[in-house]
Amino acid sequence: MSREDxxxxxxxxxxxxxxxxxxxxxxxxxNKLYGEEISQEGNFIVYYNARHMKPLYPLTKGNIFLVHTxxxxxxxxxLLVCTTKGRVDEVILKSNFVVGGKRVIPAEFLEQFIGxxxxxxxxMAKVPSDFLSLPNKIRPxxxxxxxxxxxxxxxxxxxxxxSVLEIK
Numbered sequence: 001m002s003r004e005d006x007x008x009x010x011x012x013x014x015x016x017x018x019x020x021x022x023x024x025x026x027x028x029x030x031n032k033l034y035g036e037e038i039s040q041e042g043n044f045i046v047y048y049n050a051r052h053m054k055p056l057y058p059l060t061k062g063n064i065f066l067v068h069t070x071x072x073x074x075x076x077x078x079l080l081v082c083t084t085k086g087r088v089d090e091v092i093l094k095s096n097f098v099v100g101g102k103r104v105i106p107a108e109f110l111e112q113f114i115g116x117x118x119x120x121x122x123x124m125a126k127v128p129s130d131f132l133s134l135p136n137k138i139r140p141x142x143x144x145x146x147x148x149x150x151x152x153x154x155x156x157x158x159x160x161x162x163s164v165l166e167i168k
Contacts, residue, residue, distance in 0.1 A: 020045045069150040
């Protein structure tokens with residue numbers, strides 16, 4: 001991730017890059033909270049901390065993570081996910097592929113993650129009644145359920161990392 005990436009989410013902010021090497025305990029906690037093995041001792045977690053430019057108000061605007069999803073038909077998706085206080089603040093898709101002249105990932109899909117925390121539902125809606133149930137399930141992209149699930153997992157993974165590493 002570069003400062004240019006961080007500026008896409010929080011322009012006109014100070015950005016401090018942070019490189020954190022995971023301890024064995026942190027790695028185990030991340031894997032337990034996520035529900036599967038996604039980290040190992042010694043893995044590096046890299047993110048940018050965005051703060052207001054004015055020195056009198058050095059409030060944190062958010063923490064920006066670069067996230068790659070697993071490959072789908074030899075293409076991977078890259079996201080910038082900003083979190084603050086355990087919630088997703090903003091999501092920007094760095095790479096999106098086009099099928100039939102139409103982008104696969106619509107903005108409406110990404111918008112449903114704004115404000116979501118680990119305490120919210122991360123289940124995918126599968127049948128029509130799921131769209132009416134509470135808590136709200138994630139509405140998948142029509143025709144692309146696997147990509148929808150990969151993107152949701154990627155965003156949840158960021159919240160798990162931020163929670164365990166106590167990144168506010």
